[in-house]
Amino acid sequence: MTAVALAATLTSASVVHAMDAAALKGEAVSVVKSFGGPLKMALQEGMKNGGPVNAIAACNEKAPEIAAAASAKSGWSVGRTSLKLRNPHNEPDAWEQKVLQQFEDRKAAGESPDAIAFGEVVEMDGKKQFRFMKAIGTADLCLNCHGSDIKAEVAAKLDGLYPGDQARGFSKGDIRGAFTLKKDL
Ligand code: HEC
Known part of the structure; x- marks a missing residue:
């Protein structure tokens, strides 16, 4: 292959890649809505x-149920995470922790939380995923x-369910x- 042909191939490959990433991002945004909408309604x-x-029951029981339903319907793995956790099952992995930290930096630089999102293709154990x-x-x-x-009665119920709760003081x-969210490619 000549250098020019090779360059053309690489360019078209990266363009397709960028389009795929945009499509995946669009899909992810709609899956977020299919999870966040029912969750807010239950709350x-x-x-x-x-x-x-x-309403604690709505978060405690329904959040995992709604997440599982949104995952099954969409084919994406869907959840919630935080740097200050209530439920230890929602603990961020290294990639999530890095992105959460970047979100804090973006907010500190003036972006509104509602507008902050990030997605990329990553390789985990030799497999490509969009996260x-x-x-x-x-x-x-x-x-x-x-x-x-x-309120005291709310705090008491939270203490009973989540002894290591860090998700207060916001x-x-x-x-x-x-x-x-993540999806295998
Ligand atoms: C009635 C109490 C209650 C209210 C109101 C509430 N939450 Fe929660 N929140 C909880 C409970 C309980 C959990 C733990 C859910 C679980 O066990 O998965 C939780 C977990 C979360 C998590 C998952 C991460 C973690 O810490 O485990 C996020 C994110 C979250 N809440 C955001 C919000 C937002 C945003 C609002 C307002 C729109 C909100 N919550 C309102 C009780 C509440």
Whole structure:
């Protein structure tokens, strides 16, 4: 192959690659919505039907169920993670930890959590995966269970379920964590 032909092949390969990454990112964004939407509804319904003590069940039981359903439906692996965890099962791996740290840096530089996301192709154990994360901001509603001024009965229930809970002391507008998705390529 001549140098020119080789260069042309490489260019078209990287263009296709960029298009694939854009398509995967679009797919990931819609999977995030199929997880985050029902989750927020379950939380709001729980709050309406008995306040935060009752709504803890929405997060405790329904979040993993909704994540599993969104994963099964989409073919992506879907979850949530954070640098300050409530449920130790949501612990970030090295890639997630690095991205969460970058999200904090981007927020410190002025970006709004709602606009912060990142995706890339990575190689894990010789296999290619597309991984994607989207930041989750902290709203007023979240402070009932993740803020600094949590009602005693809510704190007692959280203490019982999550003895090592680190996910308190957040303020409105902080990055509470992120949706994290991956798909084998
Ligand atoms: C009624 C209490 C309650 C409210 C309100 C609440 N959460 Fe949570 N949150 C929980 C519980 C309980 C868990 C642990 C869920 C589990 O066991 O998977 C959790 C876990 C999380 C996690 C997963 C990471 C981790 O720490 O384990 C994120 C991210 C999160 N919440 C974000 C939010 C956001 C954003 C809001 C507001 C829109 C919110 N939460 C409102 C109780 C609550």
